[in-house]
Amino acid sequence: MTDEPRMSDEPRRPPLPWLLAELKEATLAELHARLAEQGFREIREGHGCVFRFIDAEGCRLTDLAERAGYTKQAVGEVVVDLEGLGYVERVADPLDKRAKIIRLTARGRQAQQVARRTFDDIERELAERVGEERLATVREVLEELVVLEAAPALPA
Amino acid sequence: MTDEPRMSDEPRRPPLPWLLAELKEATLAELHARLAEQGFREIREGHGCVFRFIDAEGCRLTDLAERAGYTKQAVGEVVVDLEGLGYVERVADPLDKRAKIIRLTARGRQAQQVARRTFDDIERELAERVGEERLATVREVLEELVVLEAAPALPA
DNA sequence: CCATATCGTAAGGTCCCCTTACAAGGTCTC
DNA sequence: GAGACCTTGTAAGGGGACCTTACGATATGG
DSSP, rough: OOOOOOOOOSSOOOHHHHHHHHHHHHHHHHHHHHHHHTHHHHOOOGHHHHHOOTTTEEHHHHHHHHHTTHHHHHHHHHHHHHHHHEEEEEEEOOOOOOOOEEOOOOHHHHHHHHHHHHHHHHHHHHHHHHOOHHHHHHHHHHHHHHHHHHOSSOOO | OOOOOTTTTOOOOOHHHHHHHHHHHHHHHHHHHHHHHHTTTTOOGGHHHHHHHHOOOOHEEEHHHHHSSSSSHHHHHHHHHHEEESSEEEEEEETTTTTTEEOOOHHHHHHHHHHHHHHHHHHHHHHHOOOOHHHHHHHHHHHHHHHHHHHOOOOO
16 A cells, blocks of 8 residues: 655645535536526525425425425525525415425426436536546445435434 | 436435535534544634645735635635634735735644644545545545636636 | 736625524323 | 423524625836
8 A cells, every 4th residue: 555644745635525515516506507597597506405305295394404404494594585486385284284385386396307407417427527437436435425424323 | 338317216316516515514524523622623614715725934815815716805804813813823024015924823833734634534534434445536536527627718 | 106906904795504582383181 | 171292484683604896005017
């Protein structure tokens, strides 16, 4: 193993979190640029927690918040915003008068579909640039590490 | 090549930007946790643009801002903050009365050193978990993509 | 000497997320 | 059923990390 302790005159390599953040920013910027091109100019990064986690028949704010790992207030604001933009609608839950069912509108579903396709497109293009296998390794490693990180305590 | 267009009933894989963001958050949280353990509790993520880019003899705000890719105002606020915390000091530039030289204090250098070591520690631990080669691939691919992304136009 | 560029700062705004607090509606127990 | 107790969503406020616009003070180059 080449285990040189790093000479102090050689340039430091970029911190891993910075690399991760940069690529995240780049890919996300690309996503939103392409969404904008296709008519979804008002969609911002923060809206993702709804588009990503909402289910097809709709669900409650509490569910979205839990899946996204955010507070209900945070997601609530996003939902209000998306409702104003016409991507989402809220209807009273017939089974629970406290709750409201949040559902994608037709336009919302369209946006979701375009976003998903675009994510795949972007990832495919990255694979073309660095090699399919290598990018596959990146995804695998990330998934492993993120899942591990997300399981801090074993269920009793 | 296994090129199945993804059955609509199989669960969607997590978006790449999300994986990147998650691992970034996890590693950065780990960094700050370890910094806190070692007495650098006040250091926050936003301070990184100074610790990362300042040079040993100190430099000007403008330099920091350019290296970090932020505005002078943004970095200026960080510098004020770090000065208040005793990690940085500002001295008048003898060669230019407009400018001030920003330098790490002894404590600042100590923090920088600990942070750098900790970045390396964390990365080494990740490598132990997923395999040295695989993590090396991750870093290589990230560096390639980030560098490519950062060079949008060829210099004339 | 004067136009112009650069150094840092001031003031205010945006985005994305959090905490604390609460009213309205469910649920469970006796 | 009548409380006690949990949920559901909202209101109000705050913080961190950035940005834009604008400026006063110094440097630089005709």
